[in-house]
Amino acid sequence: MKLPSPRGPLSRAVTEVLSSPVGGEVGDLAPLTRRALEHSVDLLADDDVQLTLYVMYELFYRGFEGVDDDWEWSPDLLAARRLIELALEQHLSDRVAVPEGVAPARAAVAEALFALTAPTPGPSVARYVAKRATLEQVRELLVQRSVYQLKEADPHTWAIPRLVGRPKAALVEIQADEYGGGDPERMHCELFARTMRGAALDAEYGAYIEQIPAVTLAGVNVMSLFGLHRRWRGATAGHLAAFEMTSSLPNRLYGDGFRRHGFGQDTTEYFDEHVEADAVHEQIAGRDLAGALVQQEPELLHDVLFGAATCLYLDEVVGEHLLSAWGAGVSSLRTA
Ligand SMILES: [Fe+2]
Ligand SMILES: [Fe+2]
Structure with missing residues:
Protein backbone atom coordinates (compact mmCIF):
# COMPACT_ATOMS: atom_id res chain seq x y z
CA MET A 1 0.00 0.00 0.00
CA VAL A 96 -11.76 -0.54 30.52
CA ALA A 97 -13.52 -2.36 33.36
CA VAL A 98 -11.91 -5.72 34.10
CA PRO A 99 -14.04 -8.40 35.83
CA GLU A 100 -12.91 -9.16 39.36
CA GLY A 101 -12.96 -12.25 41.54
CA VAL A 102 -12.19 -14.70 38.73
CA ALA A 103 -10.25 -17.80 39.80
CA PRO A 104 -7.05 -18.42 37.81
CA ALA A 105 -8.30 -21.76 36.52
CA ARG A 106 -9.09 -22.89 32.96
CA ALA A 107 -12.84 -23.39 33.36
CA ALA A 108 -13.35 -20.30 35.54
CA VAL A 109 -11.55 -18.05 33.03
CA ALA A 110 -13.53 -19.47 30.10
CA GLU A 111 -16.75 -18.98 32.04
CA ALA A 112 -15.82 -15.38 32.93
CA LEU A 113 -15.06 -14.65 29.27
CA PHE A 114 -18.37 -16.08 28.08
CA ALA A 115 -20.20 -14.04 30.73
CA LEU A 116 -18.32 -10.87 29.76
CA THR A 117 -19.12 -11.31 26.07
CA ALA A 118 -22.75 -12.39 26.44
CA PRO A 119 -25.01 -10.47 24.00
CA THR A 120 -26.47 -7.23 25.37
CA PRO A 121 -29.84 -5.70 24.43
CA GLY A 122 -28.62 -2.15 23.61
CA PRO A 123 -28.13 -0.67 20.12
CA SER A 124 -25.91 -2.80 17.92
CA VAL A 125 -24.31 -2.29 14.54
CA ALA A 126 -25.15 -5.88 13.57
CA ARG A 127 -28.87 -5.48 14.32
CA TYR A 128 -28.91 -2.13 12.51
CA VAL A 129 -27.22 -3.70 9.48
CA ALA A 130 -29.63 -6.64 9.48
CA LYS A 131 -32.77 -4.50 9.58
CA ARG A 132 -32.18 -0.90 8.56
CA ALA A 133 -28.84 -0.05 6.97
CA THR A 134 -29.01 1.39 3.46
CA LEU A 135 -26.99 -0.09 0.63
CA GLU A 136 -24.49 2.71 1.05
CA GLN A 137 -24.16 1.94 4.77
CA VAL A 138 -23.59 -1.80 4.33
CA ARG A 139 -20.88 -1.02 1.79
CA GLU A 140 -19.42 1.50 4.24
CA LEU A 141 -19.31 -1.22 6.89
CA LEU A 142 -17.05 -3.26 4.59
CA VAL A 143 -14.77 -0.29 4.04
CA GLN A 144 -14.53 0.29 7.79
CA ARG A 145 -13.78 -3.34 8.47
CA SER A 146 -11.36 -3.79 5.58
CA VAL A 147 -8.54 -2.22 7.54
CA TYR A 148 -8.47 -5.30 9.77
CA GLN A 149 -10.27 -7.97 7.76
CA LEU A 150 -7.87 -7.80 4.80
CA LYS A 151 -5.16 -8.89 7.22
CA GLU A 152 -7.50 -10.93 9.38
CA ALA A 153 -5.75 -13.02 12.05
CA ASP A 154 -2.29 -11.50 11.50
CA PRO A 155 -2.08 -9.42 14.74
CA HIS A 156 -2.88 -12.41 16.97
CA THR A 157 -0.46 -14.65 15.09
CA TRP A 158 2.44 -12.68 16.60
CA ALA A 159 1.66 -14.43 19.90
CA ILE A 160 2.29 -17.98 18.63
CA PRO A 161 6.05 -18.15 19.37
CA ARG A 162 5.37 -16.64 22.80
CA LEU A 163 3.18 -19.52 23.95
CA VAL A 164 3.88 -23.16 24.79
CA GLY A 165 1.81 -26.33 25.17
CA ARG A 166 -2.00 -26.28 25.04
CA PRO A 167 -2.48 -22.51 24.53
CA LYS A 168 -0.03 -22.58 21.62
CA ALA A 169 -1.74 -25.58 20.01
CA ALA A 170 -5.12 -23.87 20.46
CA LEU A 171 -3.97 -20.61 18.88
CA VAL A 172 -2.41 -22.48 15.95
CA GLU A 173 -5.62 -24.46 15.47
CA ILE A 174 -7.70 -21.26 15.27
CA GLN A 175 -5.23 -19.42 13.07
CA ALA A 176 -4.89 -22.39 10.68
CA ASP A 177 -8.62 -22.05 10.06
CA GLU A 178 -8.37 -18.27 9.67
CA TYR A 179 -5.64 -18.86 7.07
CA GLY A 180 -7.79 -21.31 5.11
CA GLY A 181 -6.23 -24.59 6.22
CA GLY A 182 -3.77 -24.54 3.34
CA ASP A 183 -6.20 -23.27 0.69
CA PRO A 184 -5.51 -19.63 -0.25
CA GLU A 185 -9.07 -19.28 -1.57
CA ARG A 186 -10.43 -20.17 1.90
CA MET A 187 -8.32 -17.66 3.79
CA HIS A 188 -10.68 -15.40 5.72
CA CYS A 189 -8.95 -12.31 4.36
CA GLU A 190 -9.60 -13.65 0.85
CA LEU A 191 -13.26 -14.42 1.65
CA PHE A 192 -13.54 -10.83 2.86
CA ALA A 193 -11.89 -9.54 -0.33
CA ARG A 194 -14.52 -11.46 -2.34
CA THR A 195 -17.27 -9.86 -0.25
CA MET A 196 -15.81 -6.44 -1.01
CA ARG A 197 -15.61 -7.15 -4.73
CA GLY A 198 -19.18 -8.48 -4.64
CA ALA A 199 -20.22 -5.10 -3.24
CA ALA A 200 -18.28 -3.34 -6.04
CA LEU A 201 -15.53 -2.16 -3.67
CA ASP A 202 -11.76 -2.13 -4.16
CA ALA A 203 -10.34 -5.12 -2.21
CA GLU A 204 -6.73 -3.95 -2.57
CA TYR A 205 -4.96 -3.90 0.81
CA GLY A 206 -5.03 -0.34 2.16
CA ALA A 207 -7.15 1.02 -0.70
CA TYR A 208 -9.40 3.01 1.66
CA ILE A 209 -6.89 4.06 4.30
CA GLU A 210 -7.46 7.78 3.68
CA GLN A 211 -11.14 7.38 4.60
CA ILE A 212 -10.68 5.28 7.73
CA PRO A 213 -11.39 7.32 10.89
CA ALA A 214 -9.13 7.30 13.96
CA VAL A 215 -11.42 5.08 16.09
CA THR A 216 -11.29 2.30 13.52
CA LEU A 217 -7.50 2.60 13.26
CA ALA A 218 -7.35 2.51 17.07
CA GLY A 219 -9.11 -0.87 17.12
CA VAL A 220 -6.48 -2.37 14.81
CA ASN A 221 -3.63 -0.55 16.56
CA VAL A 222 -4.57 -2.12 19.88
CA MET A 223 -4.44 -5.59 18.33
CA SER A 224 -0.96 -4.80 17.00
CA LEU A 225 0.10 -3.37 20.35
CA PHE A 226 -0.92 -6.57 22.11
CA GLY A 227 0.46 -8.83 19.38
CA LEU A 228 3.85 -7.20 19.00
CA HIS A 229 4.71 -7.26 22.70
CA ARG A 230 5.46 -10.56 24.39
CA ARG A 231 4.46 -9.08 27.73
CA TRP A 232 0.94 -8.61 26.30
CA ARG A 233 0.54 -12.28 25.28
CA GLY A 234 -2.21 -12.66 27.89
CA ALA A 235 -4.08 -9.69 26.44
CA THR A 236 -3.75 -11.12 22.92
CA ALA A 237 -5.28 -14.40 24.09
CA GLY A 238 -8.12 -12.58 25.87
CA HIS A 239 -8.69 -10.25 22.93
CA LEU A 240 -8.95 -13.13 20.49
CA ALA A 241 -11.29 -15.03 22.80
CA ALA A 242 -13.61 -12.02 23.08
CA PHE A 243 -13.37 -11.42 19.34
CA GLU A 244 -14.41 -15.01 18.54
CA MET A 245 -17.13 -15.01 21.21
CA THR A 246 -18.76 -11.91 19.73
CA SER A 247 -18.54 -12.98 16.11
CA SER A 248 -20.96 -15.78 15.31
CA LEU A 249 -24.24 -13.97 16.04
CA PRO A 250 -23.30 -10.57 14.52
CA ASN A 251 -22.02 -12.26 11.38
CA ARG A 252 -25.39 -13.92 10.83
CA LEU A 253 -26.98 -10.49 11.12
CA TYR A 254 -24.44 -8.91 8.76
CA GLY A 255 -25.21 -11.66 6.26
CA ASP A 256 -28.93 -10.92 6.65
CA GLY A 257 -28.29 -7.25 5.93
CA PHE A 258 -26.49 -8.07 2.68
CA ARG A 259 -29.15 -10.60 1.66
CA ARG A 260 -31.81 -7.95 2.31
CA HIS A 261 -30.08 -5.82 -0.32
CA GLY A 262 -30.12 -8.69 -2.79
CA PHE A 263 -26.52 -9.87 -2.52
CA GLY A 264 -25.92 -13.54 -3.24
CA GLN A 265 -23.95 -16.23 -1.50
CA ASP A 266 -20.66 -15.25 -3.16
CA THR A 267 -20.87 -11.94 -1.31
CA THR A 268 -22.26 -13.22 2.00
CA GLU A 269 -19.97 -16.26 2.24
CA TYR A 270 -17.52 -14.43 4.51
CA PHE A 271 -20.30 -13.85 7.06
CA ASP A 272 -21.84 -17.32 6.65
CA GLU A 273 -18.43 -18.93 7.18
CA HIS A 274 -17.98 -17.02 10.46
CA VAL A 275 -21.35 -18.07 11.84
CA GLU A 276 -20.09 -21.67 11.73
CA ALA A 277 -16.36 -21.26 12.28
CA ASP A 278 -16.50 -18.86 15.21
CA ALA A 279 -19.00 -20.99 17.12
CA VAL A 280 -16.10 -23.49 17.22
CA HIS A 281 -13.32 -20.91 17.61
CA GLU A 282 -14.94 -19.32 20.65
CA GLN A 283 -14.80 -22.64 22.50
CA ILE A 284 -11.15 -23.25 21.64
CA ALA A 285 -10.19 -19.64 22.39
CA GLY A 286 -12.06 -19.50 25.71
CA ARG A 287 -10.93 -22.82 27.15
CA ASP A 288 -7.76 -24.03 25.46
CA LEU A 289 -6.18 -20.68 24.65
CA ALA A 290 -7.17 -18.11 27.28
CA GLY A 291 -8.24 -20.50 30.04
CA ALA A 292 -5.29 -22.85 29.66
CA LEU A 293 -2.86 -19.92 29.45
CA VAL A 294 -4.02 -18.61 32.83
CA GLN A 295 -3.80 -22.13 34.21
CA GLN A 296 -0.17 -22.22 33.04
CA GLU A 297 0.70 -18.65 34.05
CA PRO A 298 -1.75 -17.47 36.73
CA GLU A 299 -0.10 -14.02 36.83
CA LEU A 300 -1.57 -13.41 33.34
CA LEU A 301 -5.16 -13.56 34.63
CA HIS A 302 -5.59 -9.78 34.69
CA ASP A 303 -4.07 -9.32 31.22
CA VAL A 304 -6.31 -12.00 29.69
CA LEU A 305 -9.43 -10.34 31.10
CA PHE A 306 -8.11 -6.88 30.22
CA GLY A 307 -7.51 -7.99 26.61
CA ALA A 308 -11.05 -9.34 26.36
CA ALA A 309 -12.63 -6.28 27.99
CA THR A 310 -10.56 -4.00 25.73
CA CYS A 311 -11.84 -5.81 22.65
CA LEU A 312 -15.43 -5.17 23.78
CA TYR A 313 -14.69 -1.57 24.73
CA LEU A 314 -13.20 -0.75 21.33
CA ASP A 315 -16.05 -2.52 19.60
CA GLU A 316 -18.41 -0.27 21.51
CA VAL A 317 -16.47 2.90 20.64
CA VAL A 318 -16.44 2.01 16.93
CA GLY A 319 -20.09 0.93 17.10
CA GLU A 320 -21.13 4.24 18.65
CA HIS A 321 -19.22 6.09 15.96
CA LEU A 322 -20.98 4.18 13.16
CA LEU A 323 -24.46 4.36 14.65
CA SER A 324 -24.26 8.04 15.53
CA ALA A 325 -23.07 8.93 12.02
CA TRP A 326 -25.73 6.79 10.38
CA GLY A 327 -28.39 8.04 12.77
CA ALA A 328 -27.52 11.59 11.69
CA GLY A 329 -27.69 10.55 8.04
CA VAL A 330 -23.99 11.12 7.37
CA SER A 331 -21.08 8.89 6.46
CA SER A 332 -18.96 7.29 9.20
CA LEU A 333 -15.92 7.62 6.96
CA ARG A 334 -13.51 10.52 6.77
CA THR A 335 -14.10 12.97 3.99
CA ALA A 336 -11.22 14.88 2.44
FE1 LIG B 1 -12.11 -15.30 10.61
FE1 LIG C 1 -12.51 -17.07 13.96
Whole structure:
Protein backbone atom coordinates (compact mmCIF):
# COMPACT_ATOMS: atom_id res chain seq x y z
CA MET A 1 0.00 0.00 0.00
CA LYS A 2 0.95 3.64 -0.39
CA LEU A 3 2.00 5.76 2.57
CA PRO A 4 -1.16 7.56 3.72
CA SER A 5 -1.45 11.35 3.73
CA PRO A 6 -0.58 12.95 7.07
CA ARG A 7 -3.38 14.05 9.40
CA GLY A 8 -1.40 16.42 11.59
CA PRO A 9 2.15 17.46 12.57
CA LEU A 10 3.22 14.09 14.01
CA SER A 11 2.04 11.92 11.12
CA ARG A 12 3.53 14.51 8.75
CA ALA A 13 6.95 14.20 10.42
CA VAL A 14 6.82 10.40 10.49
CA THR A 15 5.70 9.99 6.88
CA GLU A 16 8.44 12.42 5.83
CA VAL A 17 11.01 10.33 7.70
CA LEU A 18 9.73 7.16 6.04
CA SER A 19 9.94 8.74 2.62
CA SER A 20 13.68 9.27 3.08
CA PRO A 21 16.38 6.56 2.89
CA VAL A 22 17.36 4.77 6.10
CA GLY A 23 20.48 6.26 7.63
CA GLY A 24 19.49 9.84 6.90
CA GLU A 25 18.69 12.47 9.49
CA VAL A 26 15.61 11.47 11.50
CA GLY A 27 15.55 14.31 13.97
CA ASP A 28 14.19 13.85 17.44
CA LEU A 29 10.61 12.64 17.10
CA ALA A 30 10.13 12.35 20.87
CA PRO A 31 9.30 16.03 21.63
CA LEU A 32 6.88 16.17 18.71
CA THR A 33 5.25 12.92 19.91
CA ARG A 34 4.97 14.22 23.48
CA ARG A 35 3.37 17.42 22.22
CA ALA A 36 0.85 15.51 20.10
CA LEU A 37 -0.05 13.34 23.09
CA GLU A 38 -0.36 16.31 25.44
CA HIS A 39 -2.68 18.10 23.04
CA SER A 40 -4.77 15.05 22.37
CA VAL A 41 -8.34 15.47 23.62
CA ASP A 42 -9.47 11.89 23.00
CA LEU A 43 -6.64 9.55 22.10
CA LEU A 44 -8.86 6.98 20.35
CA ALA A 45 -10.41 9.66 18.15
CA ASP A 46 -7.11 11.46 17.46
CA ASP A 47 -6.44 11.12 13.74
CA ASP A 48 -2.85 12.36 13.89
CA VAL A 49 -1.79 9.99 16.69
CA GLN A 50 -3.72 6.91 15.55
CA LEU A 51 -2.56 7.25 11.94
CA THR A 52 1.04 7.65 13.14
CA LEU A 53 0.79 4.49 15.21
CA TYR A 54 -0.93 2.63 12.39
CA VAL A 55 1.89 3.59 10.01
CA MET A 56 4.56 2.59 12.53
CA TYR A 57 2.91 -0.82 13.00
CA GLU A 58 2.33 -1.39 9.31
CA LEU A 59 6.12 -1.50 8.88
CA PHE A 60 5.90 -4.84 10.75
CA TYR A 61 3.21 -6.22 8.43
CA ARG A 62 3.51 -5.45 4.75
CA GLY A 63 5.22 -2.07 4.72
CA PHE A 64 4.62 0.67 2.18
CA GLU A 65 5.50 1.16 -1.46
CA GLY A 66 8.72 3.14 -1.75
CA VAL A 67 9.51 2.91 1.97
CA ASP A 68 12.79 1.24 2.95
CA ASP A 69 12.04 -2.04 4.80
CA ASP A 70 14.83 -1.25 7.22
CA TRP A 71 12.78 1.48 8.91
CA GLU A 72 11.01 -1.34 10.76
CA TRP A 73 13.63 -1.46 13.51
CA SER A 74 14.70 2.19 13.56
CA PRO A 75 15.44 3.08 17.21
CA ASP A 76 14.12 6.63 16.64
CA LEU A 77 10.77 5.38 15.37
CA LEU A 78 10.56 2.74 18.11
CA ALA A 79 11.25 5.33 20.81
CA ALA A 80 8.45 7.56 19.53
CA ARG A 81 6.16 4.55 19.15
CA ARG A 82 6.81 3.59 22.74
CA LEU A 83 5.53 6.98 23.93
CA ILE A 84 2.29 6.53 22.01
CA GLU A 85 1.92 2.97 23.27
CA LEU A 86 2.34 4.02 26.90
CA ALA A 87 -0.29 6.71 26.47
CA LEU A 88 -2.65 4.26 24.76
CA GLU A 89 -2.16 1.63 27.47
CA GLN A 90 -2.91 4.27 30.10
CA HIS A 91 -5.95 5.53 28.22
CA LEU A 92 -7.38 2.01 28.05
CA SER A 93 -6.59 0.93 31.59
CA ASP A 94 -8.32 4.11 32.85
CA ARG A 95 -11.50 3.21 30.97
CA VAL A 96 -11.76 -0.54 30.52
CA ALA A 97 -13.52 -2.36 33.36
CA VAL A 98 -11.91 -5.72 34.10
CA PRO A 99 -14.04 -8.40 35.83
CA GLU A 100 -12.91 -9.16 39.36
CA GLY A 101 -12.96 -12.25 41.54
CA VAL A 102 -12.19 -14.70 38.73
CA ALA A 103 -10.25 -17.80 39.80
CA PRO A 104 -7.05 -18.42 37.81
CA ALA A 105 -8.30 -21.76 36.52
CA ARG A 106 -9.09 -22.89 32.96
CA ALA A 107 -12.84 -23.39 33.36
CA ALA A 108 -13.35 -20.30 35.54
CA VAL A 109 -11.55 -18.05 33.03
CA ALA A 110 -13.53 -19.47 30.10
CA GLU A 111 -16.75 -18.98 32.04
CA ALA A 112 -15.82 -15.38 32.93
CA LEU A 113 -15.06 -14.65 29.27
CA PHE A 114 -18.37 -16.08 28.08
CA ALA A 115 -20.20 -14.04 30.73
CA LEU A 116 -18.32 -10.87 29.76
CA THR A 117 -19.12 -11.31 26.07
CA ALA A 118 -22.75 -12.39 26.44
CA PRO A 119 -25.01 -10.47 24.00
CA THR A 120 -26.47 -7.23 25.37
CA PRO A 121 -29.84 -5.70 24.43
CA GLY A 122 -28.62 -2.15 23.61
CA PRO A 123 -28.13 -0.67 20.12
CA SER A 124 -25.91 -2.80 17.92
CA VAL A 125 -24.31 -2.29 14.54
CA ALA A 126 -25.15 -5.88 13.57
CA ARG A 127 -28.87 -5.48 14.32
CA TYR A 128 -28.91 -2.13 12.51
CA VAL A 129 -27.22 -3.70 9.48
CA ALA A 130 -29.63 -6.64 9.48
CA LYS A 131 -32.77 -4.50 9.58
CA ARG A 132 -32.18 -0.90 8.56
CA ALA A 133 -28.84 -0.05 6.97
CA THR A 134 -29.01 1.39 3.46
CA LEU A 135 -26.99 -0.09 0.63
CA GLU A 136 -24.49 2.71 1.05
CA GLN A 137 -24.16 1.94 4.77
CA VAL A 138 -23.59 -1.80 4.33
CA ARG A 139 -20.88 -1.02 1.79
CA GLU A 140 -19.42 1.50 4.24
CA LEU A 141 -19.31 -1.22 6.89
CA LEU A 142 -17.05 -3.26 4.59
CA VAL A 143 -14.77 -0.29 4.04
CA GLN A 144 -14.53 0.29 7.79
CA ARG A 145 -13.78 -3.34 8.47
CA SER A 146 -11.36 -3.79 5.58
CA VAL A 147 -8.54 -2.22 7.54
CA TYR A 148 -8.47 -5.30 9.77
CA GLN A 149 -10.27 -7.97 7.76
CA LEU A 150 -7.87 -7.80 4.80
CA LYS A 151 -5.16 -8.89 7.22
CA GLU A 152 -7.50 -10.93 9.38
CA ALA A 153 -5.75 -13.02 12.05
CA ASP A 154 -2.29 -11.50 11.50
CA PRO A 155 -2.08 -9.42 14.74
CA HIS A 156 -2.88 -12.41 16.97
CA THR A 157 -0.46 -14.65 15.09
CA TRP A 158 2.44 -12.68 16.60
CA ALA A 159 1.66 -14.43 19.90
CA ILE A 160 2.29 -17.98 18.63
CA PRO A 161 6.05 -18.15 19.37
CA ARG A 162 5.37 -16.64 22.80
CA LEU A 163 3.18 -19.52 23.95
CA VAL A 164 3.88 -23.16 24.79
CA GLY A 165 1.81 -26.33 25.17
CA ARG A 166 -2.00 -26.28 25.04
CA PRO A 167 -2.48 -22.51 24.53
CA LYS A 168 -0.03 -22.58 21.62
CA ALA A 169 -1.74 -25.58 20.01
CA ALA A 170 -5.12 -23.87 20.46
CA LEU A 171 -3.97 -20.61 18.88
CA VAL A 172 -2.41 -22.48 15.95
CA GLU A 173 -5.62 -24.46 15.47
CA ILE A 174 -7.70 -21.26 15.27
CA GLN A 175 -5.23 -19.42 13.07
CA ALA A 176 -4.89 -22.39 10.68
CA ASP A 177 -8.62 -22.05 10.06
CA GLU A 178 -8.37 -18.27 9.67
CA TYR A 179 -5.64 -18.86 7.07
CA GLY A 180 -7.79 -21.31 5.11
CA GLY A 181 -6.23 -24.59 6.22
CA GLY A 182 -3.77 -24.54 3.34
CA ASP A 183 -6.20 -23.27 0.69
CA PRO A 184 -5.51 -19.63 -0.25
CA GLU A 185 -9.07 -19.28 -1.57
CA ARG A 186 -10.43 -20.17 1.90
CA MET A 187 -8.32 -17.66 3.79
CA HIS A 188 -10.68 -15.40 5.72
CA CYS A 189 -8.95 -12.31 4.36
CA GLU A 190 -9.60 -13.65 0.85
CA LEU A 191 -13.26 -14.42 1.65
CA PHE A 192 -13.54 -10.83 2.86
CA ALA A 193 -11.89 -9.54 -0.33
CA ARG A 194 -14.52 -11.46 -2.34
CA THR A 195 -17.27 -9.86 -0.25
CA MET A 196 -15.81 -6.44 -1.01
CA ARG A 197 -15.61 -7.15 -4.73
CA GLY A 198 -19.18 -8.48 -4.64
CA ALA A 199 -20.22 -5.10 -3.24
CA ALA A 200 -18.28 -3.34 -6.04
CA LEU A 201 -15.53 -2.16 -3.67
CA ASP A 202 -11.76 -2.13 -4.16
CA ALA A 203 -10.34 -5.12 -2.21
CA GLU A 204 -6.73 -3.95 -2.57
CA TYR A 205 -4.96 -3.90 0.81
CA GLY A 206 -5.03 -0.34 2.16
CA ALA A 207 -7.15 1.02 -0.70
CA TYR A 208 -9.40 3.01 1.66
CA ILE A 209 -6.89 4.06 4.30
CA GLU A 210 -7.46 7.78 3.68
CA GLN A 211 -11.14 7.38 4.60
CA ILE A 212 -10.68 5.28 7.73
CA PRO A 213 -11.39 7.32 10.89
CA ALA A 214 -9.13 7.30 13.96
CA VAL A 215 -11.42 5.08 16.09
CA THR A 216 -11.29 2.30 13.52
CA LEU A 217 -7.50 2.60 13.26
CA ALA A 218 -7.35 2.51 17.07
CA GLY A 219 -9.11 -0.87 17.12
CA VAL A 220 -6.48 -2.37 14.81
CA ASN A 221 -3.63 -0.55 16.56
CA VAL A 222 -4.57 -2.12 19.88
CA MET A 223 -4.44 -5.59 18.33
CA SER A 224 -0.96 -4.80 17.00
CA LEU A 225 0.10 -3.37 20.35
CA PHE A 226 -0.92 -6.57 22.11
CA GLY A 227 0.46 -8.83 19.38
CA LEU A 228 3.85 -7.20 19.00
CA HIS A 229 4.71 -7.26 22.70
CA ARG A 230 5.46 -10.56 24.39
CA ARG A 231 4.46 -9.08 27.73
CA TRP A 232 0.94 -8.61 26.30
CA ARG A 233 0.54 -12.28 25.28
CA GLY A 234 -2.21 -12.66 27.89
CA ALA A 235 -4.08 -9.69 26.44
CA THR A 236 -3.75 -11.12 22.92
CA ALA A 237 -5.28 -14.40 24.09
CA GLY A 238 -8.12 -12.58 25.87
CA HIS A 239 -8.69 -10.25 22.93
CA LEU A 240 -8.95 -13.13 20.49
CA ALA A 241 -11.29 -15.03 22.80
CA ALA A 242 -13.61 -12.02 23.08
CA PHE A 243 -13.37 -11.42 19.34
CA GLU A 244 -14.41 -15.01 18.54
CA MET A 245 -17.13 -15.01 21.21
CA THR A 246 -18.76 -11.91 19.73
CA SER A 247 -18.54 -12.98 16.11
CA SER A 248 -20.96 -15.78 15.31
CA LEU A 249 -24.24 -13.97 16.04
CA PRO A 250 -23.30 -10.57 14.52
CA ASN A 251 -22.02 -12.26 11.38
CA ARG A 252 -25.39 -13.92 10.83
CA LEU A 253 -26.98 -10.49 11.12
CA TYR A 254 -24.44 -8.91 8.76
CA GLY A 255 -25.21 -11.66 6.26
CA ASP A 256 -28.93 -10.92 6.65
CA GLY A 257 -28.29 -7.25 5.93
CA PHE A 258 -26.49 -8.07 2.68
CA ARG A 259 -29.15 -10.60 1.66
CA ARG A 260 -31.81 -7.95 2.31
CA HIS A 261 -30.08 -5.82 -0.32
CA GLY A 262 -30.12 -8.69 -2.79
CA PHE A 263 -26.52 -9.87 -2.52
CA GLY A 264 -25.92 -13.54 -3.24
CA GLN A 265 -23.95 -16.23 -1.50
CA ASP A 266 -20.66 -15.25 -3.16
CA THR A 267 -20.87 -11.94 -1.31
CA THR A 268 -22.26 -13.22 2.00
CA GLU A 269 -19.97 -16.26 2.24
CA TYR A 270 -17.52 -14.43 4.51
CA PHE A 271 -20.30 -13.85 7.06
CA ASP A 272 -21.84 -17.32 6.65
CA GLU A 273 -18.43 -18.93 7.18
CA HIS A 274 -17.98 -17.02 10.46
CA VAL A 275 -21.35 -18.07 11.84
CA GLU A 276 -20.09 -21.67 11.73
CA ALA A 277 -16.36 -21.26 12.28
CA ASP A 278 -16.50 -18.86 15.21
CA ALA A 279 -19.00 -20.99 17.12
CA VAL A 280 -16.10 -23.49 17.22
CA HIS A 281 -13.32 -20.91 17.61
CA GLU A 282 -14.94 -19.32 20.65
CA GLN A 283 -14.80 -22.64 22.50
CA ILE A 284 -11.15 -23.25 21.64
CA ALA A 285 -10.19 -19.64 22.39
CA GLY A 286 -12.06 -19.50 25.71
CA ARG A 287 -10.93 -22.82 27.15
CA ASP A 288 -7.76 -24.03 25.46
CA LEU A 289 -6.18 -20.68 24.65
CA ALA A 290 -7.17 -18.11 27.28
CA GLY A 291 -8.24 -20.50 30.04
CA ALA A 292 -5.29 -22.85 29.66
CA LEU A 293 -2.86 -19.92 29.45
CA VAL A 294 -4.02 -18.61 32.83
CA GLN A 295 -3.80 -22.13 34.21
CA GLN A 296 -0.17 -22.22 33.04
CA GLU A 297 0.70 -18.65 34.05
CA PRO A 298 -1.75 -17.47 36.73
CA GLU A 299 -0.10 -14.02 36.83
CA LEU A 300 -1.57 -13.41 33.34
CA LEU A 301 -5.16 -13.56 34.63
CA HIS A 302 -5.59 -9.78 34.69
CA ASP A 303 -4.07 -9.32 31.22
CA VAL A 304 -6.31 -12.00 29.69
CA LEU A 305 -9.43 -10.34 31.10
CA PHE A 306 -8.11 -6.88 30.22
CA GLY A 307 -7.51 -7.99 26.61
CA ALA A 308 -11.05 -9.34 26.36
CA ALA A 309 -12.63 -6.28 27.99
CA THR A 310 -10.56 -4.00 25.73
CA CYS A 311 -11.84 -5.81 22.65
CA LEU A 312 -15.43 -5.17 23.78
CA TYR A 313 -14.69 -1.57 24.73
CA LEU A 314 -13.20 -0.75 21.33
CA ASP A 315 -16.05 -2.52 19.60
CA GLU A 316 -18.41 -0.27 21.51
CA VAL A 317 -16.47 2.90 20.64
CA VAL A 318 -16.44 2.01 16.93
CA GLY A 319 -20.09 0.93 17.10
CA GLU A 320 -21.13 4.24 18.65
CA HIS A 321 -19.22 6.09 15.96
CA LEU A 322 -20.98 4.18 13.16
CA LEU A 323 -24.46 4.36 14.65
CA SER A 324 -24.26 8.04 15.53
CA ALA A 325 -23.07 8.93 12.02
CA TRP A 326 -25.73 6.79 10.38
CA GLY A 327 -28.39 8.04 12.77
CA ALA A 328 -27.52 11.59 11.69
CA GLY A 329 -27.69 10.55 8.04
CA VAL A 330 -23.99 11.12 7.37
CA SER A 331 -21.08 8.89 6.46
CA SER A 332 -18.96 7.29 9.20
CA LEU A 333 -15.92 7.62 6.96
CA ARG A 334 -13.51 10.52 6.77
CA THR A 335 -14.10 12.97 3.99
CA ALA A 336 -11.22 14.88 2.44
FE1 LIG B 1 -12.11 -15.30 10.61
FE1 LIG C 1 -12.51 -17.07 13.96
